[in-house]
Amino acid sequence: MVRFTQVGLRYPDPTRGGAGERETLRDLSFTLPQGSFTWLTGPSGAGKTSLLRLMQLALRPTRGEVEVLGVPLSRAKRADLPKLRRRIGAVFQEFRLLPYLTAFDNVALPLRLAGRAEASLRPDVTEMLRWVGLEGREGALPQQLSGGEQQRVAIARAVVTRPALLVADEPTGNLDSTQARRLILLLAEMNRLGATVVVATHSQELIAQHPGYVMQVEAGRIVALDPWPYATEEALPEPHPPGGAPVATLPQSFALDLSAPEPEAGWLEEPEDGSEPWSSGEDEGEGDLAPPARPRGTQRMGRGIWPSAQDRGSGAGGHG
Numbered sequence: 001m002v003r004f005t006q007v008g009l010r011y012p013d014p015t016r017g018g019a020g021e022r023e024t025l026r027d028l029s030f031t032l033p034q035g036s037f038t039w040l041t042g043p044s045g046a047g048k049t050s051l052l053r054l055m056q057l058a059l060r061p062t063r064g065e066v067e068v069l070g071v072p073l074s075r076a077k078r079a080d081l082p083k084l085r086r087r088i089g090a091v092f093q094e095f096r097l098l099p100y101l102t103a104f105d106n107v108a109l110p111l112r113l114a115g116r117a118e119a120s121l122r123p124d125v126t127e128m129l130r131w132v133g134l135e136g137r138e139g140a141l142p143q144q145l146s147g148g149e150q151q152r153v154a155i156a157r158a159v160v161t162r163p164a165l166l167v168a169d170e171p172t173g174n175l176d177s178t179q180a181r182r183l184i185l186l187l188a189e190m191n192r193l194g195a196t197v198v199v200a201t202h203s204q205e206l207i208a209q210h211p212g213y214v215m216q217v218e219a220g221r222i223v224a225l226d227p228w229p230y231a232t233e234e235a236l237p238e239p240h241p242p243g244g245a246p247v248a249t250l251p252q253s254f255a256l257d258l259s260a261p262e263p264e265a266g267w268l269e270e271p272e273d274g275s276e277p278w279s280s281g282e283d284e285g286e287g288d289l290a291p292p293a294r295p296r297g298t299q300r301m302g303r304g305i306w307p308s309a310q311d312r313g314s315g316a317g318g319h320g
């Protein structure tokens with residue numbers, strides 16, 4: 001499902017003519033089976049975010065092979081990438097909500113871009129916002145929401161598409177303990193319904209709340225994997241703590257459609273959901289956070305749903 005083979009990542013260093021001094025990630029080799037739940041842990045600066053960005057296909061490794069959802073990236077066409085990325089949900093510390101869209105419309109955006117009919121997307125968006133505790137705030141703009149509330153909108157947006165792979169970077173960072181617990185239940189539910197989930201966290205308390213693999217990274221290397229090795233598709237941890245299913249469950253409509261075809265050729269040139277475009281690490285400069293273009297097929301609303309360069313510069317992604 002997610003397979004790294006001898007992966008290294010070196011960020012470009014403009015002061016050194018583009019070549020970074022050292023590898024940020026080194027010799028990463030592991031397999032995360034489909035349907036697994038993995039906690040990614042390690043000290044600040046260890047490389048957790050970088051690793052998640054590789055899984056999210058926002059970065060290309062400098063060396064080695066990254067295989068995500070059955071596609072080895074070295075053999076994938078660049079044009080195929082966005083289609084693959086649409087099957088990956090991502091929650092990062094900067095939320096990248098579109099400032100001119102309400103909470104509802106931010107969450108609905110990836111479904112609209114995927115061509116979902118209005119009538120069918122409404123229940124899913126409403127259900128997701130309810131799950132993250134934002135019932136009644138559907139009409140609020142990001143600037144009218146607290147950092148934690150914006151984070152929850154971003155989480156709902158990442159999950160509403162029923163991604164096959166869900167990566168989250170410190171997703172409880174701005175949440176109180178009740179909301180954090182609820183978020184873990186949501187991730188566990190998505191996992192139970194078929195998604196492979198990877199969550200970076202510093203919190204041992206969080207890790208104790210839900211069983212899963214634990215991958216520990218230090219100075220760009222994996223120093224511990226529990227269980228070790230990750231090589232087989234068997235022996236997945238129980239998806240739920242003793243006592244059975246979580247207290248609340250999502251409708252079956254959120255189950256992963258395992259019959260969905262693997263992406264074929266014909267990737268898009270640009271991201272459609274406000275996430276970052278593909279960045280190539282060394283050969284195309286940093287590129288990681290290049291501003292997204294307005295997606296094809298989206299309507300302009302007010303000053304336009306896609307922020308202007310000026311707007312982006314003034315914190316379009318929220319304040320959390």
Ligand SMILES: Nc1ncnc2c1ncn2[C@@H]1O[C@H](COP(=O)(O)OP(=O)(O)OP(=O)(O)O)[C@@H](O)[C@H]1O
Nearest residue numbers: 011024042043044045046047048049050051286288
């Ligand atoms: N775009 C970038 N360009 C250059 N170096 C970077 C870039 N992003 C991250 N780094 C460096 O890569 C290393 C790993 O950073 P990363 O954000 O992946 O760590 P982390 O484990 O997620 O840290 P934290 O827990 O503090 O979020 C750090 O030394 C960081 O300075």
